[in-house]
Amino acid sequence: MARxxxxxxxxxxxxSLATWARNLALFSLIAxxxxxxxxxxxxxxxxxxxxxFFGALGLAGLSILVGLAAFAAIxxxxxxxxxxxxxxxxIDAAILAYPAYLALQYRKLPRxxxxxxxxxxxxxxxxxxxxxAGDGTNPAVYAGLYSAEQQRVAYPDIETVELEVPAQRxxxxxxxxxxxRKWRVVDERPPQARREGRIEAIAQTMIMGFREDVSIRIKAxxxxxxxxxxxxxxxxxxxxxxxAARVTKLIEDINTVADTKPATKKPAAPAKAPAKTVxxx
Numbered sequence: 001m002a003r004x005x006x007x008x009x010x011x012x013x014x015x016s017l018a019t020w021a022r023n024l025a026l027f028s029l030i031a032x033x034x035x036x037x038x039x040x041x042x043x044x045x046x047x048x049x050x051x052x053f054f055g056a057l058g059l060a061g062l063s064i065l066v067g068l069a070a071f072a073a074i075x076x077x078x079x080x081x082x083x084x085x086x087x088x089x090x091i092d093a094a095i096l097a098y099p100a101y102l103a104l105q106y107r108k109l110p111r112x113x114x115x116x117x118x119x120x121x122x123x124x125x126x127x128x129x130x131x132x133a134g135d136g137t138n139p140a141v142y143a144g145l146y147s148a149e150q151q152r153v154a155y156p157d158i159e160t161v162e163l164e165v166p167a168q169r170x171x172x173x174x175x176x177x178x179x180x181r182k183w184r185v186v187d188e189r190p191p192q193a194r195r196e197g198r199i200e201a202i203a204q205t206m207i208m209g210f211r212e213d214v215s216i217r218i219k220a221x222x223x224x225x226x227x228x229x230x231x232x233x234x235x236x237x238x239x240x241x242x243x244a245a246r247v248t249k250l251i252e253d254i255n256t257v258a259d260t261k262p263a264t265k266k267p268a269a270p271a272k273a274p275a276k277t278v279x280x281x
Contacts, residue, residue, distance in 0.1 A: 113238060114147050165224065
């Protein structure tokens with residue numbers, strides 16, 4: 001019986017619009033993957049990567065329109081292709097969901113790209129300064145008072161880390177956390193008697209892999225220490241909260257590790273000498 005009812009449906013042609021919707025969605029998915037690879041591995045400059053990415057978003061939008069037209073055509077003439085339309089819409093939704101979320105974040109969060117725990121004397125980019133001198137990059141100098149005020153309002157908890165450990169210990173803790181995050185360390189300089197410690201590293205955003213530069217300063221404060229962190233996007237006038245999230249999490253982890261006392265091993269108890277046995281004569 002199933003074969004008798006399905007036979008007329010199988011003879012219906014597949015909607016060409018449904019096929020186009022699916023193909024456009026697949027092509028847009030490939031374009032998104034290519035654009036991410038361009039950014040993450042530095043195959044080309046930023047502009048070709050962005051052009052590829054926005055082109056992929058445009059194809060995904062076009063795929064949705066074609067899919068809706070295909071659905072209307074199938075509703076009218078009874079042709080096949082609903083599976084291809086559903087696949088296309090699923091791929092398009094997956095591609096467009098994250099950019100839609102970022103657009104909401106762009107409207108909600110302040111348009112700043114430079115976050116620091118010390119806006120009066122922020123850690124400088126020295127080794128990383130040359131990487132922020134290209135076309136379209138943000139400058140190596142701090143963004144200024146406007147950015148500091150916007151940061152104060154949006155992220156009031158970001159401030160200097162004050163630790164009750166020596167500067168060398170603070171440096172070791174911070175460098176270990178940087179390496180654990182797999183940031184690419186460009187320069188590391190431990191603190192000395194008359195010199196502050198410094199760590200410069202490159203982090204990347206989670207999905208697209210945009211470069212964001214990090215500079216960390218470790219200074220002695222008597223027997224204690226102070227750690228200041230700066231994280232700044234290399235591109236765009238808004239970081240969508242990524243730098244603030246990075247600095248906040250690093251502050252939390254530094255405090256957690258610094259407050260954790262290393263476990264001390266108890267000295268082993270001396271082995272008892274075997275009891276002597278006295279033989280009876």
